[in-house]
Amino acid sequence: MTNSTEGSIARRAFFGIAAGGTAAVAVPGLAGAAAAQVLAPSGAASPGSLGARAAGPGPADWAALARDLTGTLVQPGQSSYATAKLLFDPRFDSQHPAGIAYVKSPNDVATCIAFARKYQLPFTARSGGHSYGGWSGTSGLIIDVSNFKMGAVSGSTAVVGAGTRLIDFYQGLAAKGRAVPGGSCATVGIAGLALGGGIGVTARAYGLTCDSIESVQIVMADGSVLTATADPKQHGDLFWACQGGGGGNFGVVTSFTFRTVPAPSPCLFGMSWPWSQAAKVIAAWQNWAPHAPEQLWSNLHLAAAPGGHTPNISVGGTYLGSVNDAAAQLDALWAKSGRPANGSWYLENPQSFLSAMLAEAGCGTIGYQACHLPWYAPGGKLTRQPQYAKSDFFTHPLSSSGINTLLAQVASLQQVAGAAGGVGGIAFDSLGGAVNAVAPGATAFVHRTSLFSAQYTTDWTNGASSTGTANQLAWLRRFWAAMRPYASGEAYQNYPDPDLVNYAQAYYGSNLPRLSGLKKKYDPHNVFKFPQAIPYPKAPVSVPVTG
Ligand SMILES: Cc1cc2nc3c(=O)[nH]c(=O)nc-3n(C[C@H](O)[C@H](O)[C@H](O)COP(=O)(O)OP(=O)(O)OC[C@H]3O[C@@H](n4cnc5c(N)ncnc54)[C@H](O)[C@@H]3O)c2cc1C
Numbered sequence: 001m002t003n004s005t006e007g008s009i010a011r012r013a014f015f016g017i018a019a020g021g022t023a024a025v026a027v028p029g030l031a032g033a034a035a036a037q038v039l040a041p042s043g044a045a046s047p048g049s050l051g052a053r054a055a056g057p058g059p060a061d062w063a064a065l066a067r068d069l070t071g072t073l074v075q076p077g078q079s080s081y082a083t084a085k086l087l088f089d090p091r092f093d094s095q096h097p098a099g100i101a102y103v104k105s106p107n108d109v110a111t112c113i114a115f116a117r118k119y120q121l122p123f124t125a126r127s128g129g130h131s132y133g134g135w136s137g138t139s140g141l142i143i144d145v146s147n148f149k150m151g152a153v154s155g156s157t158a159v160v161g162a163g164t165r166l167i168d169f170y171q172g173l174a175a176k177g178r179a180v181p182g183g184s185c186a187t188v189g190i191a192g193l194a195l196g197g198g199i200g201v202t203a204r205a206y207g208l209t210c211d212s213i214e215s216v217q218i219v220m221a222d223g224s225v226l227t228a229t230a231d232p233k234q235h236g237d238l239f240w241a242c243q244g245g246g247g248g249n250f251g252v253v254t255s256f257t258f259r260t261v262p263a264p265s266p267c268l269f270g271m272s273w274p275w276s277q278a279a280k281v282i283a284a285w286q287n288w289a290p291h292a293p294e295q296l297w298s299n300l301h302l303a304a305a306p307g308g309h310t311p312n313i314s315v316g317g318t319y320l321g322s323v324n325d326a327a328a329q330l331d332a333l334w335a336k337s338g339r340p341a342n343g344s345w346y347l348e349n350p351q352s353f354l355s356a357m358l359a360e361a362g363c364g365t366i367g368y369q370a371c372h373l374p375w376y377a378p379g380g381k382l383t384r385q386p387q388y389a390k391s392d393f394f395t396h397p398l399s400s401s402g403i404n405t406l407l408a409q410v411a412s413l414q415q416v417a418g419a420a421g422g423v424g425g426i427a428f429d430s431l432g433g434a435v436n437a438v439a440p441g442a443t444a445f446v447h448r449t450s451l452f453s454a455q456y457t458t459d460w461t462n463g464a465s466s467t468g469t470a471n472q473l474a475w476l477r478r479f480w481a482a483m484r485p486y487a488s489g490e491a492y493q494n495y496p497d498p499d500l501v502n503y504a505q506a507y508y509g510s511n512l513p514r515l516s517g518l519k520k521k522y523d524p525h526n527v528f529k530f531p532q533a534i535p536y537p538k539a540p541v542s543v544p545v546t547g
Helices: 029-038 058-067 106-118 166-174 191-198 234-240 275-291 323-337 353-360 400-415 466-482 501-523
Strands: 073-074 099-100 123-126 141-144 149-153 159-160 213-219 225-229 253-259 265-272 296-304 313-319 346-347 387-394 424-432 450-457
Touching: 029 234, 058 073, 058 099, 058 106, 073 346, 106 123, 106 141, 106 265, 106 275, 149 166, 159 166, 166 191, 166 353, 191 253, 213 234, 225 234, 234 346, 265 275, 265 323, 265 353, 275 296, 275 313, 275 323, 275 400, 275 424, 275 450, 296 323, 323 346, 387 466, 400 466, 424 466, 450 466
Parallel strands: 099 141, 123 141
Antiparallel strands: 073 099, 149 159, 159 253, 213 225, 213 253, 265 313, 265 346, 296 313, 296 424, 387 450, 424 450
């Protein structure tokens, strides 16, 4: 193989999917009264119930909340409400929160929690708003942490506000020549990503995003502000839960401190083959990608379209090293898969970390400033995308019957009467390397023995017919069901799937009893609730919950 940028015109087009101490907070004004109730001895009230007024807040109460905040409260009728209520996926545009609080301090967060508890109002935290279940939205109060932005990067650490979007995270780190492993999508929030794991293109070299957390500052249900670190004397058990236990379960994180590494200079590559070679390519990729040197990360993507042409199969990835070494790795794949045709592959020379992350986010041609949602940053040009998704982890390579099932299911989307702009497929992300060097119980992220993860998705154009999207969802469910004999049964907590009946076991596996115990310890009234929250234990938990 030569050092080639051959086929660069087609690049990106291949990839539709990438893949402690306690400080008491003085809660002011009206909300302070509620906080005092919260801090009263527990046990008298049922979880979540304070015996307080249940009629819901009236206009005067909301006005008092707005006065109590140093940040801004947005409500229906205000001009900014139309965009303030939006999550990333337009599927959730029918949600109408009663208020969105753009908090500016941990004290603001505590005020919001106390307000919601006093009036028994549903509430949720929102960082980037990408929850697949729409669970950073509510009919009640959204606590939006967007004002907590990228902080200081110095030495080998970075202080990162919980509302930092991934592209700003990478930009802030790269400006100081540093990096932290993270996901691909520019608009994803650091809080949701890091609390649930964080799989990205440097994961095999540096681990998951949650593996790089050194401390979290988090506001608890009673309004106290904790800093949790790995030190057992500084809420080490809560820190453990924040490394993969998933957002929305224990408190509202306001900032993270991450351990950083020198920014690498990745070589990016991509390739595709005719669909007729797909079985051979899958067999080759799954025996190559998870076992390659840690510098290499890749994903395998199979895609089709309702009523569309022949499905396609592609591989993309990054190599953190020289282009010659990257070429040798691709040669090793091609020896098994067959070489892609001229013009259907590229391998680029090493580039800056930020430029690589912009390219992975699909922003290679539009640049950093445009790589935001328009209402989030001036000049932002990104748009939102409706989508359904499901996930799996695979601990064994697919057998030939598994490969045949996979191919048949992807191809079957062609027979579906889909929605306008309908597409669908599956993206496998290679694991192993630094991800699997961590023991399953060392952090709350249990999925440490997998060869690769998979994300099944189907997208359509915003505003497309509901019949077509329902047909695509039915296809997605059939596809996922057909893969049950081959998958591990675990699922990624950052790709939450409202269909999953046994979600807690699938997301947390053997870590579930400890997480459930910590839920009871740190959220004793079960205040932080959403449809797939860590279950509040009904029976005594025998697993130790310290350190
Ligand atoms: C287009 C797209 C691309 C993606 N790419 C990747 C990827 O490359 N790698 C990967 O690993 N994942 C990826 N994901 C999944 C992503 O990691 C999760 O959706 C993640 O939860 C999103 O975080 P968020 O802050 O944007 O979402 P939010 O919806 O704001 O939050 C997600 C959950 O965390 C809670 N939460 C939010 N803020 C806080 C806080 N401050 N404290 C406590 N809880 C909080 C919310 O209440 C919600 O339950 C992608 C998702 C999408 C939609």
